[in-house]
Amino acid sequence: xxxxxxxxxxxxxxxxxxxxxxxxxxxxxxxxxxxxxxxxxxxxxxxxxxxxxxxxxxxxxxxxxxxxxxxxxxxxxxxxxxxxxxxxxxxxxxxxxxxxxxxxxxxxxxxxxxxxxxxxxxxxxxxxxxxxxxxxxxxxxxxxxxxxxxxxxxxxxxxxxxxxxxxxxxxxxxxxxxxxxxxxxxxxxxxxxxxxxxxxxxxxxxxxxxxxxxxxxxxxxxxxxxxxxxxxxxxxxxxxxxxxxxxxxxxxxxxxxxxxxxxxxxxxxxxxxxxxxxxxxxxxxxxxxxxxxxxxxxxxxxxxxxxxxxxxxxxxxxxxxxxxx
Amino acid sequence: xxxxxxxxxxxxxxxxxxxxxxxxxxxxxxxxxxxxxxxxxxxxxxxxxxxxxxxxxxxxxxxxxxxxxxxxxxxxxxxxxxxxxxxxxxxxxxxxxxxxxxxxxxxxxxxxxxxxxxxxxxxxxxxxxxxxxxxxxxxxxxxxxxxxxxxxxxxxxxxxxxxxxxxxxxxxxxxxxxxxxxxxxxxxxxxxxxxxxxxxxxxxxxxxxxxxxxxxxxxxxxxxxxxxxxxxxxxxxxxxxxxxxxxxxxxxxxxxxxx
Ligand SMILES: Cc1cc2nc3c(=O)[nH]c(=O)nc-3n(C[C@H](O)[C@H](O)[C@H](O)COP(=O)(O)OP(=O)(O)OC[C@H]3O[C@@H](n4cnc5c(N)ncnc54)[C@H](O)[C@@H]3O)c2cc1C
Ligand SMILES: Nc1ncnc2c1ncn2[C@@H]1O[C@H](COP(=O)(O)O)[C@@H](O)[C@H]1O
Numbered sequence: 001x002x003x004x005x006x007x008x009x010x011x012x013x014x015x016x017x018x019x020x021x022x023x024x025x026x027x028x029x030x031x032x033x034x035x036x037x038x039x040x041x042x043x044x045x046x047x048x049x050x051x052x053x054x055x056x057x058x059x060x061x062x063x064x065x066x067x068x069x070x071x072x073x074x075x076x077x078x079x080x081x082x083x084x085x086x087x088x089x090x091x092x093x094x095x096x097x098x099x100x101x102x103x104x105x106x107x108x109x110x111x112x113x114x115x116x117x118x119x120x121x122x123x124x125x126x127x128x129x130x131x132x133x134x135x136x137x138x139x140x141x142x143x144x145x146x147x148x149x150x151x152x153x154x155x156x157x158x159x160x161x162x163x164x165x166x167x168x169x170x171x172x173x174x175x176x177x178x179x180x181x182x183x184x185x186x187x188x189x190x191x192x193x194x195x196x197x198x199x200x201x202x203x204x205x206x207x208x209x210x211x212x213x214x215x216x217x218x219x220x221x222x223x224x225x226x227x228x229x230x231x232x233x234x235x236x237x238x239x240x241x242x243x244x245x246x247x248x249x250x251x252x253x254x255x256x257x258x259x260x261x262x263x264x265x266x267x268x269x270x271x272x273x274x275x276x277x278x279x280x281x282x283x284x285x286x287x288x289x290x291x292x293x294x295x296x297x298x299x300x301x302x303x304x305x306x307x308x309x310x311x312x313x314x315x316x317x318x319x320x321x322x323x324x325x
Numbered sequence: 326x327x328x329x330x331x332x333x334x335x336x337x338x339x340x341x342x343x344x345x346x347x348x349x350x351x352x353x354x355x356x357x358x359x360x361x362x363x364x365x366x367x368x369x370x371x372x373x374x375x376x377x378x379x380x381x382x383x384x385x386x387x388x389x390x391x392x393x394x395x396x397x398x399x400x401x402x403x404x405x406x407x408x409x410x411x412x413x414x415x416x417x418x419x420x421x422x423x424x425x426x427x428x429x430x431x432x433x434x435x436x437x438x439x440x441x442x443x444x445x446x447x448x449x450x451x452x453x454x455x456x457x458x459x460x461x462x463x464x465x466x467x468x469x470x471x472x473x474x475x476x477x478x479x480x481x482x483x484x485x486x487x488x489x490x491x492x493x494x495x496x497x498x499x500x501x502x503x504x505x506x507x508x509x510x511x512x513x514x515x516x517x518x519x520x521x522x523x524x525x526x527x528x529x530x531x532x533x534x535x536x537x538x539x540x541x542x543x544x545x546x547x548x549x550x551x552x553x554x555x556x557x558x559x560x561x562x563x564x565x566x567x568x569x570x571x572x573x574x575x576x577x578x579x580x581x582x583x584x
Contacts, residue, residue: 074454074463074464074466075463078458098485099466099467099482099483099484099485100484102450102466103454103464103466104454105451105454106419106450106451106452106453106454106455106458107454107455107457107458107464108458109420109451109455110420110423110454110455110456110458110459111458113420114420114543115418115419115420115542115543115544116419116420116449116451116544117544118448118449118450118451119448119449119450131547134448135448135552136446136447136448136549137336137342137351137446137448138338138445138448139552140342140551140552141342141344141351141549141550141551141552142549142550142551142552143546143548143549144546144547144548144549144550145544145545145546145547146544146545146547147543147544148542148543148544148545149543149544183463184462184463184493184494184497185463185464185465185491185492185493185494185497186491186492186493187489187490187491188479188490188491188492189489189490190484190487190488190489190490191487191488191490192486192487193483193486193487193488194486194487197486198486199485199486201485201486202485204583205583229577229583229584230584247469247503247504248483248486253338253362253445254362254503255503261581261583262577262581262583272338272339273338276338282581283576283580283581283583284558285573285576285577287563291560296557296558296560297555297557298555299558299560300558300559300576300580301558301559301561301572301573301576301580302558302559302560302561303560303561303562303563303569303572303573304560304561304562304563305562305563305564305566305569306563306566309563309566310563310566310569310570312566313566313567313569313570314566314569314570314573314574316570317567317570317571317573317574318574318577321574321578321584322584325584
């Protein structure tokens, strides 16, 4: 009977989207093997997630309620998750593909002497071992790896697993003893770089602008559409390098790799390094005036036309449709 | 201020990837190899520290014979020494690599260890934190700005929609993100000078490691496959913006089901 532990992240007592995705991925593994799903939620608000974690199928919620764990920090979180693992002895530990999860999973794995399959988009069992698929070469190939260790550790690629509730009841809270030790690093401050705008990391819809926008001010056309759709603003590197928009928005090999359910590329040619960051999006729409633009090769719906004419019309049409919805 | 920079040699990001016979690795014949792009930011930062504060920059890689070329490039840009641990970097998992790098770094004197935030190609983002753990160093991952103080550093790290400012004691480990600096090109003088520097070449066994415990352990690649060919989508004429807008919204609602 395999035990699957998901190391979740919560804010104001609510699990984030990546946690729900990872819990859903973990539940499939648990169901397949007749095993059990557990969640770990660190920090003083951890226990507040028991009902929500339960709804996503977790039977137990391990909480280490120390205030040193309220904000993410490599050293306290590594020690706390290690304490949870010592107590829960899971066969598989899933981490989120967030900046915290990606910082934490490899550090913890090295402490345990086990390996990690990172950024996985599929998980299954093969002869009692964890088999994971992960995009490599910026999505130009897929590697299937076998993780042969106890626990087997993986980080889940954002948007790869769909969050689904199991309808189960509240998870049983298990308190884990944890005392903070001194840390060699400390968080001094956190400064928002998006001015409260939605980030491309977790957005379901991304509207990205490229050099076709001609100048910085025209990013307002992208923002208008993104806001109408309730999505986030992305950008090609050419626009970031030109100083039209902050690097936080850059999609691609040297920006962020995203795979939202819907990606709209506007005035972006579709260079291989841009495709590397978005080609695994579920639905891709491209607007470009050049019918030969490479972006059309991967677009599900391509519109050959002038973005300055199409975007305003599209934003209006989206607002109308939303109002009627 | 002494730095160690761990670099990996990877296929050029523009390269066309083909799967080799056996279906587990890529075909290397005809591929151009480069220093992994994020490692260039790591190297540049270390060279700048050397220039402002003195000290050494040791570049370190674990990889096959061809990886020596990547070390030469780093020497040409200003690294002062190079260490090449030879072995098949295709048959080892990230913890194995981190164990080799840790063993090599333990033979050096250092204040800072630099890596890239991700080795381009295998796209793991694992070696940095693993190495920090093995060397018992504080880590700051995905760094876009670095300042050094007395016995400590202040680093800005990129997280979702925000920047964290982290203070850590030295020695420490940093993984570099784009934006940290603008890497320089090698000068002709640098290239000539680099030729005179001997690369310190070793095997994992020379470092006291048991090779049987390093290779094909823990995380093993079963298959490598190309993604299924995507069937071309629909292309429509956008010369009538209103009509095009209607078609797009129809797609968003009925195909993508986005609202
Ligand atoms: C190592 C490396 C890493 C890189 N990493 C990244 C990365 O992370 N992300 C990234 O995006 N790029 C990256 N690049 C850069 C990449 O190669 C391209 O240069 C870049 O993506 C081009 O941006 P673009 O599509 O906005 O501009 P362009 O290629 O100039 O394309 C502009 C497009 O706009 C269209 N257009 C112009 N006017 C209109 C109009 N009125 N209406 C509609 N369409 C119009 C044009 O037809 C054209 O297709 C990287 C490059 C290298 C070498
Ligand atoms: N074989 C290697 N030799 C030296 N450094 C490496 C090696 N592999 C990875 N690294 C370093 O670890 C970073 C992250 O790589 P990865 O975890 O593979 O994505 C890289 O940017 C390099 O700095």
